[in-house]
Amino acid sequence: MMRLLGPAEIRILADKLDLRPTKKLGQNFVIDAGTVRRIVRVADLSPDDVVIEIGPGLGSLTLALLPSAEHVVVVEIDPVLAGRLPITVAEHGAADNLTVVNADAMKIALGDLSGHVPTALVANLPYNVSVPVLLHLLEILPSLRKGLVMVQSEVADRLAAGPGSKVYGVPSAKAAWYADVRRAGPVGRTVFWPVPNVDSGLVSLVRRDPPTTSASREEVFAVVDAAFAQRRKTLRAALATWAGTAPQAETALRAAGVDPSTRGEQLTIEAFARIAEQKP
Ligand code: SAM
16 A cells, blocks of 8 residues: 555645646645545555546545555646656655546547546546546447546445435436446545535446447437426426427427426436437
């Protein structure tokens, strides 16, 4: 096990770098080694896993991931943090299994990862972009078999929600296309510096096959977006523009075996896929 970062060392590092954590980049760094160990334990990595970590920041989580995986590829948007990370890692015990990519995770492709093919995602995601980053990675990296991410508590609830839940919505339905998603425990706000205004939660993901459908992923997601854009309306009304008219929406819904008077929050991703197949 590598020596992990504690609160005092984080402060010293931040001072050295003249770091002013920004809200825009969701820069809240974990200062509690116990939380970092817990994340790695719940991630349940194998020695042959290639891990992708988004937003390593000062390296709190990275230091714990390195001894637990074959390789760790980190993607950090902040050039100062990306530049400093190899130095911090070297200071904590040499590791030759780290690749640092200084880039925006929203824009990366597999080809940007220096030939590494990630099998697991483990990250304390930047909160303002956690859902789009997660969906982007699941889409561009089919090799990802599992994930353990820390996100804002409310987002964890939404990602893991199933049909019929009050918080089931676009993130839940889209994430279900790629993975079985579960909450994996709460994390209090005091483990971060600076302390954020919200609590966090762990979310575990296990890759699943997408629903069998003749519709494309984009076509299915277009139905999801339309259904939840007006979540109080019945599907017949919410999908009127998508289908052309409300009667056409009703015909498509009936052909898909879905009651036109229900709402999107009742539908599984499989039902959304069946509806997408019926687009007039
Ligand atoms: N993993 C570190 C930890 O636990 O202490 C830092 C986590 S902090 C919540 C989020 C990190 O993501 C920051 O280092 C921030 O600079 C980085 N970040 C923000 N937006 C990003 C993006 N679009 N792509 C890559 N990294 C990003």
